[in-house]
Amino acid sequence: MSWLYVLSVFLHVLAATFWIGGMLFLAGVVMPALRRDPGRLSILERLGRYFEYVGMGALAILLLTGLMSLTFRGVVLPGQLWTSPVGRMGLLKLGIFSVVVLLSFWHNRGIGRQALQLLREAPGNREGERLQKWSRWIGRLVLLLSLVLLYLGILLARGITLW
Ligand code: HEM
Numbered sequence: 062m063s064w065l066y067v068l069s070v071f072l073h074v075l076a077a078t079f080w081i082g083g084m085l086f087l088a089g090v091v092m093p094a095l096r097r098d099p100g101r102l103s104i105l106e107r108l109g110r111y112f113e114y115v116g117m118g119a120l121a122i123l124l125l126t127g128l129m130s131l132t133f134r135g136v137v138l139p140g141q142l143w144t145s146p147v148g149r150m151g152l153l154k155l156g157i158f159s160v161v162v163l164l165s166f167w168h169n170r171g172i173g174r175q176a177l178q179l180l181r182e183a184p185g186n187r188e189g190e191r192l193q194k195w196s197r198w199i200g201r202l203v204l205l206l207s208l209v210l211l212y213l214g215i216l217l218a219r220g221i222t223l224w
Pocket residue numbers: 070073074077080081123124126127128130131133134151154155158161207208210211213214215217218
């Protein structure tokens with residue numbers, strides 16, 4: 062087995078740990094810890110901005126190393142993405158991954174940022190609270206889809222394909 066393949070899987074798992082671990086840490090530790098903090102909104106905005114940059118870096122590494130693993134597993138040409146079982150699993154991962162990236166952008170740049178701004182300017186603002194609720198659900202969906210990608214990765218690494 063090539064050392065490049067091992068390095069690529071190592072980076073893939075490390076980036077997955079960072080991406081999913083970061084989201085779980087934010088939702089399970091940071092949010093509850095700041096619940097009654099008066100400066101909560103501006104802290105969350107700053108944390109969100111930092112996590113957005115490093116999170117996008119982690120997603121870029123996941124894409125690059127995921128594609129490398131596919132080539133090491135024999136999926137070299139785009140056409141093999143639908144003609145081989147490993148290729149189809151890779152295609153499924155790529156499809157879900159694209160949704161994760163789009164939803165994360167929408168969450169970070171659009172709806173989430175807008176909600177925080179409105180609530181910081183006027184606490185209790187109706188529109189701000191509505192957007193905040195939506196942005197929470199989008200965040201949960203991103204986490205759920207990322208966990209599906211993790212699960213598919215575990216299947217792939219063990220030679221299990223869905224069809
Ligand atoms: C949020 C995004 C992703 C997460 C959390 C994720 C997670 C993982 C994890 C944890 C593994 C290793 C499982 C193990 O060794 O037991 C894995 C394997 C794998 N992933 Fe991903 N992945 C993501 C995105 C992608 C993308 C975009 C692709 C394809 C372009 C991809 C293709 C693969 C492949 C081919 C393997 C098998 C590696 C091997 O050869 O052993 N992944 N994934």
